[in-house]
Amino acid sequence: MLNYTLDTSDLERDVAVLDLVAEGDELDALVSAHTDWTEPTPAAGWTIAHQIAHLASADANVLIAIRTPDAFDDVLKQVEAAGSRHADLDAAAGAAKPRSVLLEQWRAGRTEVAAALRDAPRDRGFPWYGSQVTATLMAPLRLMEVWAHGQDVFDALGVSRRPTDRLRHVASLGVIGRALSFHAAGLPVPAEPFRVELTGPDGRTWAWGPENATQRVRGSALDFCLRVTQRRSRADTDLTAVGADAQTWLDNARVFL
Template sequence: MLNYGLDVSGLERDVALSDLVAEGDELDALVSAHADWADPTPAAGWTIAHQIAHLAAADANVLIAIRTPEAFDAVLKQAEAAGGGHADLEAAAGAAKPRSVLLDEWRAGRAEVAAALCDLPTEHGFPWYGSQLTATLMAPLRLMEVWAHGQDVFDAVGAARRPTDRLRQIATLGVIGRELSFHAAGLPLPTDPFRVELAGPDGRTWTWGPADAAQRVEGGVLDFCLRVTQRRSPAATDLTAVGGDARAWLDNARVFL
């Protein structure tokens, strides 16, 4: 996950919550209309049902962390005991449920998460994997995960996906999570500032960082989000990088461990 000590001033909880609801509704419409949830997705061994089960399980864990933070330690211990296969096991358990049951659980859970995050004071902390979190960061993190796993489903069914302004919050996560990308790759953290310029869905340019920064990343916001969520390789995007650190960032970009 992200280094939660980073500056999150570019994130907006209320905007992210509205976007989270819309993103969930869009994915819901797609999977509800698709007949076979056993269709494989780009994630090895994961069907459409696995993707939805993963989102439902994550929502359930968010609710535990917010409502009964003292019980979240058991969630952490279960994940540690399962090791690297925890997400696979959790998704498989959910995918084994009848489709109607899983769909109802996901719908109820995501609605409860949105409501719970809305009710929390923005800087109220609660436990998460390896850190304390706030609603200001969890809202866009949930948006990012729904969007990323939704992309797997869109790819699986071959459906076109229209980019929206919801990508801005995900792109901001990608920018503030730059240090995570270097840390995960075992690379030293750059000291120079970065400039990111991305073309939004309507052609406007969204920017982060000083305009005169030597390390620069440019391209479309959709491709940037696909890259930082590791849904596309750098070569499969329109992104360009100027500077060695910027190129290393694109090569290793991520917003989660």
């Protein structure tokens, strides 16, 4: 689990929640119009139904964490008991439900999550996997997951997806969670600052880090988001890096374990 904080205002948190809703609605429009949810997606062994079941399950766990945080221990115990197979088993159980039931479950859950994140004090912590998070952090985290699993569905159906400014939430998580990429690869986290310059969907530049940093990453925001969510290999993106540590980051980039 990522272990970092986002310093945002209530307004920015609310914007992230609105963007989360929009991300879910976009994917909903795609999958609700497609009757065959048994289509395989790029995730090995996962159909469209598995992808939606995973999102629905995660939303249910978010609600447990916010509403009854003590009960989240039971969620963690289930994950520990299943080990590395947990996500696959959980998604398979949800995918076995009738399409209409799963769709309504996902719709209801994401509506409740949006309301819970909007109503929760933005700085109040609640448990998540391996850490405490806040509504300020959970909103973009949920958006990132909806976008990433949604990409699997778009890819499976061969449907072109128009990038939006909502990608900035995903890109921000990728930038400030850079240490995770090094930890996951068993490498020391560089102390040197990085500069990241990404071209947003409207052509504007999104930038993080000092302008004089020697470790630099450039490219499209879309490709950066595809890379940090492990949806594309580095070779399949337009991303460029200057500096050995920046090269290593792109080689191992990720935003979740």
